[in-house]
Amino acid sequence: MDFQLVADTHTHALASGHAYSTLLENLHAAKAIGLSFLCYTEHGPAMEDAPRRFYFHNIKNLPDMVEGVGLLKGAEANICDYEGTLDLPEKDLAALDWVIASYHTQVIDPSTKEDATRGWLAVAKNPLVDVLGHCGDSHYDFDQEMVVKACKEHGKIIEINSHSFEVRQGSKENCRSIALLCKEYRVPVVVSSDAHFVTSIGKVGNSLALLEEIGFPPELILNGEYNRFLQVVREKTGRFQ
Ligand SMILES: [Zn+2]
Ligand SMILES: [Zn+2]
Numbered sequence: 001m002d003f004q005l006v007a008d009t010h011t012h013a014l015a016s017g018h019a020y021s022t023l024l025e026n027l028h029a030a031k032a033i034g035l036s037f038l039c040y041t042e043h044g045p046a047m048e049d050a051p052r053r054f055y056f057h058n059i060k061n062l063p064d065m066v067e068g069v070g071l072l073k074g075a076e077a078n079i080c081d082y083e084g085t086l087d088l089p090e091k092d093l094a095a096l097d098w099v100i101a102s103y104h105t106q107v108i109d110p111s112t113k114e115d116a117t118r119g120w121l122a123v124a125k126n127p128l129v130d131v132l133g134h135c136g137d138s139h140y141d142f143d144q145e146m147v148v149k150a151c152k153e154h155g156k157i158i159e160i161n162s163h164s165f166e167v168r169q170g171s172k173e174n175c176r177s178i179a180l181l182c183k184e185y186r187v188p189v190v191v192s193s194d195a196h197f198v199t200s201i202g203k204v205g206n207s208l209a210l211l212e213e214i215g216f217p218p219e220l221i222l223n224g225e226y227n228r229f230l231q232v233v234r235e236k237t238g239r240f241q
Contacts, residue, residue, distance in 0.1 A: 007037035010192035017049025046087035074098030084122025102133030138170030163194035
C-alpha cells in the first residue's frame, strides 16, 4: 500500500496520570522515526487522574513546532452521556487543534446499542469534534452504518486505533466492519498508536495490516501522506501555512 506515516494522531503523556513519558520524549521519538506531526491528545478531565480543564485551556501556549515536528495541541474528550456531552467547555474545545471524542468504561457505563448509536450520532454532529476515537470497542456496539453515514455528512474522521486491537475486546472485527463501511461511503480515517509510553509512538502496524487486508483506499488514510495531512492540519488550525 502507498503509505507513509506522517503523524501519530493519538498520544498520551505523563499528565494523563496513567502514561509514562513526557511530551518532549514523545516529540523526540516522533522526530526519530520521521514523523512530521504529533497530535498530543490527553484524556479529558472526566477521567480519574486526568488533567483539569485549565490544562487544555492553557495548552495553546505550547510552541507549534518542536525541533522540526509540528505539535497539534488536542484532547481526547470523554463522551459523558448518551446525548454526546463532552467533558470540556465549548470554548476550550474550539481552541484546540485536534479533538478526539471517545467512550471509556472508566467514565460511562456501557448501555444498549441504541444508546451508543445516539451518543455517536450526537458526536458526529458536533462541529468541535474532529475524530471518533477507538470506536471498535465492543463495550459500545452501535449501528455502524448509521454512524459512518453521519460522519460522511458532517465531515468527521474515524480513527483506526492500533492499540485497541490488543486491549479492547472485539476491536479487530468491529474495526474491520467499520473500515469496510468507510471504504464504501468514502469516509476518511486516521491510524494511530494511542501511545501511553514513548516506545509506542508511531506504532500503527495493526491498523495498517487490517486496512491492507480489506483493500482500503490509501487516499482515505489522512495521515498516510504528507500533503494530505498538511491540508487537514491547515484547515483545522489555520496555521502551518
Ligand atoms: Zn481512549
Ligand atoms: Zn487514548
